[in-house]
Amino acid sequence: MIYFITAFYSEAKALIDSFGLKKLYEPSKFQIFSGDEILLIVSGEGILQAAIATTFALTKFGASDRCIALNIGICGAKEKKLSKGDVLLCNKIINHHSKRAFYPDILITHQMKEVCLETFLFPVKKDTFTGEIEGDIVDMEGAGFFEAALSFLAPHNVHCIKIVYDFLEYEKIEPQEVTNLVKQSMPFIENFINALVEVNLEFCATMVEEEKLREVIEKLKSSLRLTTSMTYQLEKLLKSYIIRHENLPEDISEFFNINVNSKKEGKQYFEKLKKLLIS
Helix, strand or coil: CEEEEECCHHHHHHHHHHHCCEEECCCCCCEEEEECCEEEEECCCCHHHHHHHHHHHHHHCCCCCCCEEEEEEEEEECCCCCCCCCEEEEEEEEECCCCCEECCCCCCCCCCEEEEEEECCCCCCCCCCCCCCCCCEEECCHHHHHHHHCCCCCHHHEEEEEEEEECCCCCCCCHHHHHHHHHHHHHHHHHHHHHHHHHHHHHHHCCCCHHHHHHHHHHHHHHHCCCHHHHHHHHHHHHHHHHHHCCCCHHHHHHCCCCCCCHHHHHHHHHHHHHHHHC
16 A cells, blocks of 8 residues: 655645545545555644644554555755755655654665755744754654654655745745646656555565564674664665565675674674675
């Protein structure tokens, strides 16, 4: 299943038209549209609304290892090095208020510019906002969506795609203009989805089963005395390697029976293992 979360119907319309989605008349405070293995939910504006809508969708309609969730919508750009209509993939997402930062796993090649997104509780206008903006772009939903979706889905299947609408100077958002911008962005969105689906199919079809992968992680965690953070890094690196090579590296067994005597020694071996897995 592919889940789309948008704040406004004007952002959703191009997706609805492109994928032939039909409205679901289920009791819900949200507008919901569905099609062949696709579900779109219009969350409404704001971090909390995005988080609630995402949680509702993934709880009610289900989440599996192959499910993909995308937050698609307009944003404001901090600098004019970007252009109106630019289609952007967020490689870092910051909640301005909690200061939490999230890093999507981008395992595929794509044609979008990558940027840092910062999510606010309120519209940011450069002539009245006096605080610091860390991100390249700003919105009001991305961080809420992302944190909620991560509770259900793998990090490589959760992404924010944003389209530049203005440069923090707007007075009024024109719905038709928003729809047109999303419509122009559809080739980027469709190509990205197709690549994600392919990665998921390849990963699920790989010779290395999940159970075997768990066994390998546990062996390496024990032999190298890995911390929780290092174990998490290891899992991501292993999955990325498998996607690229369809199997584990033959040399990995050399790390199974190492007797690590200190944290420093464990880190040294871990760095060697990381180099192997990045190749």
